[in-house]
Every structure is written in C-alpha cells, then in structure tokens.
Amino acid sequence: MTQLEPGTIRKTTLDDLEVGLICADRDGNRVRIDRVDPIAGTIAYHFLNDELRVQEGVREEAIADFLSESWYLA
Incomplete structure (x- = not known):
C-alpha cells in the first residue's frame, strides 16, 4: 500500500487494496476490506x-466495480 502524507485524502487505487484497509466515500460511509483476490478480480x-x-x-464484487464507486483513503 502507498503511504500518504498526513492530511492527504485521495481516491483508492488498485495498488492500495489490502486486507484491513478502511476507505470512505463522499457521504461518510466507511468500509473495511476483508479479502482481495487479484486472480479472480x-x-x-x-x-x-x-x-x-x-x-x-x-x-463481494469485482475490484473494478469497487474502484469505480469512488472510495477514498486518508
């Protein structure tokens, strides 16, 4: 996972996805990633x-669909 500078907020990318990562959307909804299967996508x-x-x-959904929903991390 890419380390962010303190106070930086950006859109989640494929390289960021790992178990335990917490992401949020613009409405404040938060999710925690439980499993990432790059082979199955x-x-x-x-x-x-x-x-x-x-x-x-x-x-569970496709990684591409998850990323298209505009999740952010800080």
Missing part, C-alpha cells in the same frame, strides 16, 4: 458504523 468488504464496528454482512 474480486474484493470482499463490509460497511462500518460510527464506532467502526461491523454494520452489515460481507459484500
């Missing part, structure tokens, strides 16, 4: 609540 993640606890069950 899939990613599994779940949404987090304000206390960073699991809010919903695990979702």
